[in-house]
Amino acid sequence: MNTMMLLEMAAQVMGDRIAVQCEDDRWTMQDLFTGAGRIASHFRGLDVENVALLDVSSPAVPLSLFGAGWAGLPFAPLNYRLTGDELDALLERITPAVLVTDSERAGHLADRDGLTIMRRDELLAIARGDADPVDPDWGMEPEEIAILLFTSGTTGVPKAAVLRHKHMVSYILGSVEFMAADEADAALVSAPPYHVAGMAxxxxxxxxxxxxxxxxxxxxxxxxxLAHKEAITNAFVVPTMLARIVDELESGAARVPSSLRALAYGGGKMPLPVIERAIRHFPDTAFTNAYGLTETSSTIAVLGPDEHREAAGSTDATLRRRLGSAGRPLPGVEVEIRDEEGKVAPLGQRGEIYVRGEQVSGEYKGRGSLLVEGGWFPTNDGGWIDEEGYLFVEGRIDDVIVRGGENLSPGEIEDVLHEHEGVADCAVVPVPDEQWGEGVGAVIVRRQGSEVSAETLQAWVKQHLRSSRVPQRIEFWDELPYNETGKLLRREVKDALGDG
Amino acid sequence: MAALKAGTRFKSAVCDTQVMVIAAPDGDLELTCGGAPLVDVTADAPGGEVAPDHKNGTQIGKRYVNEAADLELLCTKPGEGSLALAGTPLALKEAKALPSSD
Known part of the structure; x- marks a missing residue:
């Protein structure tokens, strides 16, 4: 089993279709397949153990991904925003390696032990070159590593998640129908290569x-x-991207791209008001919420288009709340909630989300598998499942606020704050409290023109939740810190608020 | 045929069909395509005719399962012959329509 097989099948049947395009550079399925073979030959001639990539999206990404799979080497896409010590620490963990990167970085990174630099244009030239096509000779061992993906490290030193060929192939076979797209379909890919959504x-x-x-x-x-120019039919965005797209449309600076049939989102919690506004602006677009983790080869549960429309148009509280749900597990994926003692929790009760299935890796390089008995992966995400099997995700368990022995979920409080018309964005974090150990702190970004006060928001929360959930401390900031894939940097908020 | 491992590839002896094993039960399995035993993907195909009662064809990207649903093959190259286990045709596994999530 090898991810190369997916490309081989596509090249066999849809060889002339454009697979990937960046500006005016277009590669057909056959171009990619032939190119991947040439790149694999090149990689094999180097004395390396990994293929790393430090670059933005371009056709060099699929070429090096599949070239690595063909050559039997793990592919490690790195965050191109990393520099200095952070980058050095990651490189040290994957050398000896070949590193595909742009010309500027190639200059900075030259002459390092164990690192062979390959410029993006060099790689593209080899792939496009006139070397004879290589006979398919990749290994089919399902246990071989396909991708090494460093987690974002918002909670500490980045861990390298190990995704084997069997995990990625299982994910694709379980979630995508071969040749399901029409020839005129086009997807806009804006997730970066170092994010599992980019790989998926x-x-x-x-x-x-x-x-x-x-x-x-x-x-x-x-x-x-670009959506207008390329008649884009499908796209995936992280929540911060969708919020900005909706802002842009509301400013009147742009027209809604009517070709867009399907818009999927994931990679972080979507504020309810953002998705509701998005649905209003894209009345003919099918929305899908995809919940997944790096360690699960991307998506494990989806909330589909029908559920979005039904929830958005409803006055029923249960249905409307479902818009904030991650939906139901994919076929072949099982999800359950466990309490603090590790016992399966009844429906409706909060606990830790556990998942299992063929696509679930749950393994980090150097740390081994984190799967527990029965092949279940503890996600470290908190959540609950409603009566009809819809999963609600409430954020990392580590983020829970423990106030006098009571566990408070920041997500629950943030959801209520987001519902207030004066709130554009918010983050709830623990603050030190002499009496309770921890108390509830909140940072609010006001909507433009709003003068909403801390007292008003405290009263608002008290109106909707138990009084222990009312933020004892509220600060107003101009914006919240996010990483580039839309993940809230909670630790920064917590540190800033704790010091204040 | 020896025990089948997920990821193993076979081809038809008598048509263009190629398959990859997704799941398989333990034990010897009498897998055929076009009425003739499947052979290793790298082996020379003995050749011959597709048997008339095993001629429903295979479709690329489709998955084929036995009745017990413990055997599953992915067709990676289509052909004229059809797949069978111990003489019983494998069935096309119905795809579940899923919204595109990436």
Whole structure:
């Protein structure tokens, strides 16, 4: 089993379809397949153990991903925003390696022990070159490592999640129908290569036969412009991207791209008001919420288009709340909630989300498997499941506020704050408290023109939740710190509020 | 045929079909395509005719399962012959329609 097989099948049947396009550089499925073979030959000639990539999206990403799979080497896409010590620490963990990168970084990183630098343009030239096509000779061992993906490290030193070929192939076979896309379909790919959503998007797009248009650096106006220009039909965005796209549309600076049939989102918690506004602006678009983790080869549960429409148009509280749900598990994926003693919790009760299935890796390099008995992976995400099997995710368990022995979920309080018309964004974190150990702190970003006060918001929370949930401390900031894939940097908020 | 491991690839002896094992039960399995035993993907195909009662064809990207649902093969290359286990045709596994999530 090898992810190369997915590309081989696509090249066999849809060889002339455009697989990937970045600006005017277009690669058909056959181009990618032949190119991956040439790149594999090149990688094999180097004395390396990993193929790393430190670059934005371009056709070099699928070429090095599949070239690595063909050569039997793990592919490690690195966060291109890392510099200095952070980057050195990651490189040290994967050498000897070949590193695919742009010309500027290539200059900075030259002459390092165990690191062979390959410039992006060099790689593209080899892939496009005139070397004879290579006979398919990749290994089919399912246990081989396909991708090493460093987690974002918002809670400490980044861990390298190990995704084996069997995990990625299982994910694709379980979630994508081969050649499901029409020839005119096009997906806008704005998730970066070092995010599991970026990797999953490439493999899904190829297996479905959907032309992928890469957007290397996201901004809302470019995204909307490209959607119009390329008649984009499908896209995946993280919540911060969707919020900016909706802002851009509301400012009147851009028209809604009417070609967009399906918009999936994930990678972080979506504030209810953002998705509600998005649904209003894209009345003809099918929305899907995809919940997943790096360690589970991306998506494990989805909230589909029908549920979005039903929830958005409803006055029923249960239905409307479902808009904030992660939906139901994919076929072949099982999800359960366990309490603090590790026992399966009844429906409706909060606990830790456990998941199992063929696509679930739950393994970090150097740390081994974190799977517990029966093959279950403890996600470290808190959540609960409603009567009809809908999963609600409430954020990392580590983020829970323990106030006098009572566990408070920041997500629950944030949901209520987001519902207030004066709140554009918010983060709830623990603050030190002499009496309770920890208390509830909140940072609020006011909506433009709003003068909402701390007292008003405290009263608002008290009106909706038990009084222990009312933030004892509220600060107003101009913006919250997010990493580039839309993950809230909770620790920064907590540190800043704790010191204040 | 020896025990089948997930990821193992076979081809038809008598048509273009190629398959990959997704799941398989223990023990010897009499797997055929076009009426002739499947062979290792790297082996030379003995050749021959597709048997008339094993001629429903295979479709690329489709998964084929036995009745007990413990055997599952992915067709990676289509062909004229159809797949069978101990003479019983394998069935096309119905795809569940899923919204595109990435």
């Amino acid at each position: 998007a490439l493999m899904s797009g190829i297996y479905a036969g959907r032309r992928m248009v890469q957007l290397p650096n996201f901004d809302a106006s470019t995204w909307i412009g």
